[in-house]
Amino acid sequence: MLAKSGQSIGKKLTKIKIVDADSGEKGSLMRVFTLRSFIFIVLNLLFMPFITIIDHVFALGEKRQTLHDKLAKTKVVKQ
Numbered sequence: 001m002l003a004k005s006g007q008s009i010g011k012k013l014t015k016i017k018i019v020d021a022d023s024g025e026k027g028s029l030m031r032v033f034t035l036r037s038f039i040f041i042v043l044n045l046l047f048m049p050f051i052t053i054i055d056h057v058f059a060l061g062e063k064r065q066t067l068h069d070k071l072a073k074t075k076v077v078k079q
Helices: 009-014 029-047 050-058 067-072
Strands: 016-020 074-078
Touching (some): 029 050, 067 074
């Protein structure tokens, strides 16, 4: 679902989606799932809870992008 529309069921309900940070268009499966989700899950398993805290601190920045969004070059936008 993320690769097709940039939305999971929860994102559809909250009317947000994941897009490419540069172009604002739908992200590829590689970026949306592999980089954004899978790598972040692995980092959480290795460095919990530190990586979660760091991720949330990144969200306080000017662009409001979390660490996993920056790594995947994606951003979350309202529909």
